[in-house]
Amino acid sequence: MDFSLSPEHQALKDMSRRFVETEFPREKILQWVRDKVEPPREAFLKLGELGVFGFLLPPEYSGLEKVDPTGMVVFVEELSRASSALSTHYGRAAVIVGPQIARFASQAQKDLVLPKVVRGEVQLALCLTEAEAGSDAAAISTRAEEQPDGSYLINGTKMFNSQIESAGFAVIAARTDPDKPKHEGITLFLVENPGQRPEIEYHRIETLGLAMIPTYSIAFNDLRVPADAVIGGRGNGWKGLLGGLDNERFYHGAIGVGAAQGIIDLVLDYVNQRIAFGKPLGRLQAVRHKLVDMQMAVDSARLLTYRAAWKLEHEGSCHKEASMAKVAGAEAYMMVSHQGIQLLGGFGYSVESGLPMHFADAKMFEIGGGAMEIQRNIIAKEMGL
Ligand SMILES: Cc1cc2nc3c(=O)[nH]c(=O)nc-3n(C[C@H](O)[C@H](O)[C@H](O)COP(=O)(O)OP(=O)(O)OC[C@H]3O[C@@H](n4cnc5c(N)ncnc54)[C@H](O)[C@@H]3O)c2cc1C
Known part of the structure; x- marks a missing residue:
């Protein structure tokens, strides 16, 4: 090894x-x-x-x-x-x-x-989540109805579609066959330059963090797409979506690990220089133990993330491992950004330190791309529970 x-x-x-x-x-x-x-x-x-x-x-x-x-x-x-x-x-x-x-x-x-x-x-943008379909993503109700000429008309609303207005292409998940079981009636469509389509209404959602990544609620009003916009065949949308989820999960693990390590490195510099009660903060046992816990959480998440990547490359799948990496990475990021602010004191609370940005951003990774509870459900199932 x-x-x-x-x-x-x-x-x-x-x-x-x-x-x-x-x-x-x-x-x-x-x-x-x-x-x-x-x-x-x-x-x-x-x-x-x-x-x-x-x-x-x-x-x-x-x-x-x-x-x-x-x-x-x-x-x-x-x-x-x-x-x-x-x-x-x-x-x-x-x-x-x-x-x-x-x-x-x-x-x-x-x-x-x-x-x-x-x-x-x-x-690229992914239009999947709806007001009534988030964790239960296959419950989407946006409709795509086939027209006599083979084109489709898409109607419905979506929530939290990130960067769709500026995207070169959007992948839209819509229900083409409402009479089929919910996972079988979904089709994916490719739409070029969605921001230039007047049949799509955009409302930016104000969010806690990720201020550089605008996310929108959108409405499709008779959005017409040609037959060749279908991705992967009618009714195969769920299969198409599932294929990308493991990638997203261990990549979220990598995001948490990298962001949290950056914070730890900043905090290490600070506590080694900042003098309080006649010595650097980093000499105080309470500070040292906190940093040790932060580094161990990040190292654990890093190992899980690299293992998921390795499994995908060598064994072709990493379902359980990807969810583990996501949980560990997102939770490490949340904990490290929280404790990082504490260790930097007032400077940590200032926007200038960069930590308030991380603190707000970290929360998204415990929700988006499958909440922590959903990841734990997946891991439990894979463990045979
Ligand atoms: C900033 C941001 C950007 C996003 N970008 C996109 C995007 O580009 N495209 C897109 O399609 N979606 C996007 N999403 C949507 C995201 O994937 C969903 O928010 C996420 O899947 C959770 O769905 P929900 O918000 O509807 O929460 P819900 O499904 O309503 O769940 C709420 C909470 O209930 C709990 N819960 C739900 N189900 C279970 C269960 N079975 N067991 C235990 N607990 C449960 C969890 O704690 C969960 O956090 C984005 C979200 C955010 C916040």
């Missing part, structure tokens, strides 16, 4: 750290958070040139030698040190929706979307 990174992954880690420190310094991130704007596309185009969007895409699109889940984890850890929002920006295209398209879409759809994803040119 070898716990070290390969020379290639170590080089990727070093390159990513340098890139993130240069392109995403804290002042810039905090400005984008204050302005509630999406991160600029230019930085992601540069990342496209570095080849980091293709880790989970087929080599014929990515130009890499093989699919590389560990590479994705290495990169996401580094990106998340600056901001977990940046990683959600990166990963919706590179980790969640892009690989879904690679697995289920037609050749023409793949050729249309994936080269743009690899170049970092487009954001």
